[in-house]
Amino acid sequence: MEIDLCQIYTCPRCRMETPHYLLVRREERVAISCSRCQTTSLLEAAELENHQAWWEAELEQILSGLEENGQDDEH
Numbered sequence: 001m002e003i004d005l006c007q008i009y010t011c012p013r014c015r016m017e018t019p020h021y022l023l024v025r026r027e028e029r030v031a032i033s034c035s036r037c038q039t040t041s042l043l044e045a046a047e048l049e050n051h052q053a054w055w056e057a058e059l060e061q062i063l064s065g066l067e068e069n070g071q072d073d074e075h
Contacts, residue, residue: 006032006067007052013039
């Protein structure tokens with residue numbers, strides 16, 4: 001069984017964006033477990049990948065905004 005820290009996903013139980021452990025990958029489905037509450041979710045791999053891409057883009061936007069605000073403060 002594969003148990004690796006996987007990607008950020010919204011846990012259906014604790015409703016938080018948490019890292020999830022990848023338990024099993026079979027064809028186009030994955031089983032993941034929330035690192036906070038240990039709830040197991042079964043979903044399409046593409047859904048997990050899309051959520052991770054959205055989360056990374058959101059994080060990048062936040063970090064860019066912080067960098068811009070930091071530069072404004074220096075001038």
